[in-house]
Amino acid sequence: MSQLEIDGLHMSFPGRRGIAPQHVLRGVDLQVGQGEFVSLIGHSGCGKSTLLNVVAGLLRPNSGRVLVGGQPVTAPGPDRAMVFQNYSLLPRLSLLANVREAARSANPQAPRERIDETVERYLSAVGLWEHRNKRPRQVSGGMQQRTAVARAFAVGPRILLLDEPFGALDALTRARLQEQLLELWANESTTETVLMVTHGIDEAILLADRIVVMGNPPQPSIVDIIPVELPRPRDRVTVIDDPAYRQVQQRLLDLLHADQQAVA
Numbered sequence: 001m002s003q004l005e006i007d008g009l010h011m012s013f014p015g016r017r018g019i020a021p022q023h024v025l026r027g028v029d030l031q032v033g034q035g036e037f038v039s040l041i042g043h044s045g046c047g048k049s050t051l052l053n054v055v056a057g058l059l060r061p062n063s064g065r066v067l068v069g070g071q072p073v074t075a076p077g078p079d080r081a082m083v084f085q086n087y088s089l090l091p092r093l094s095l096l097a098n099v100r101e102a103a104r105s106a107n108p109q110a111p112r113e114r115i116d117e118t119v120e121r122y123l124s125a126v127g128l129w130e131h132r133n134k135r136p137r138q139v140s141g142g143m144q145q146r147t148a149v150a151r152a153f154a155v156g157p158r159i160l161l162l163d164e165p166f167g168a169l170d171a172l173t174r175a176r177l178q179e180q181l182l183e184l185w186a187n188e189s190t191t192e193t194v195l196m197v198t199h200g201i202d203e204a205i206l207l208a209d210r211i212v213v214m215g216n217p218p219q220p221s222i223v224d225i226i227p228v229e230l231p232r233p234r235d236r237v238t239v240i241d242d243p244a245y246r247q248v249q250q251r252l253l254d255l256l257h258a259d260q261q262a263v264a
């Protein structure tokens with residue numbers, strides 16, 4: 001059984017002042033297996049964030065359904081945690097308190113020592129334990145985003161939803177955070193499955209087991225799903241010489257180019 005199942009999802013936003021509704025997702029079907037890392041890629045406005053928000057339970061679709069572990073998603077829940085591009089930390093809380101509050105509210109029955117241990121583990125894993133008492137405004141954007149990633153893992157979700165989490169970061173910080181994410185996902189957490197929106201072709205190939213390509217209107221749905229058959233762990237420097245890497249890269253470029261032509 002798939003851990004995440006999306007069946008026949010349709011989503012439109014009402015048009016204003018006589019303008020027709022905007023169909024953002026038309027008939028999206030996707031199954032994601034336990035332990036899979038799946039990236040969503042597509043041009044701006046094709047509905048990637050909308051799809052992630054429906055899976056998170058933040059938006060209700062017009063029709064279709066999302067199942068997690070066979071159960072329908074109707075609202076946000078601790079089995080799914082989301083990381084946004086813009087950090088979204090609570091500004092008045094320290095980094096430690098941001099992570100602790102999320103871990104506590106997702107696991108209200110857990111003993112305090114276990115929560116403290118979880119918070120320390122994830123803040124240390126992203127290299128921020130020594131900065132734990134600072135407020136978000138006292139640290140860099142990269143550090144804020146590392147805190148947001150630590151917070152998401154500390155909730156103990158089965159599925160991690162990432163909406164362009166590294167989009168605002170410089171290349172070196174992004175590379176470091178990609179590695180920390182893979183390390184946490186593969187070795188350090190109970191989180192099994194990752195669904196990640198990205199604009200980066202190379203980021204998608206480096207991280208994902210499969211890449212879901214989404215199309216613009218008139219076909220705002222999945223246009224292709226590309227498996228990435230590169231062994232893990234993947235080294236960002238050498239992996240680009242692998243013929244399988246080049247093949248996936250070319251396929252993505254062709255699909256994204258064709259989609260751009262279609263709307264031009």
Ligand SMILES: Nc1ncnc2c1ncn2[C@@H]1O[C@H](COP(=O)(O)OP(=O)(O)OP(=O)(O)O)[C@@H](O)[C@H]1O
Nearest residue numbers: 013014022024042043044045046047048049050051
């Ligand atoms: N709450 C909303 N109300 C009305 N329209 C919306 C709403 N949210 C998104 N949209 C519209 O739906 C379309 C898809 O938006 P979405 O954010 O899902 O795209 P995206 O692929 O994630 O884009 P980007 O890559 O630029 O973040 C856009 O045209 C957007 O303007």
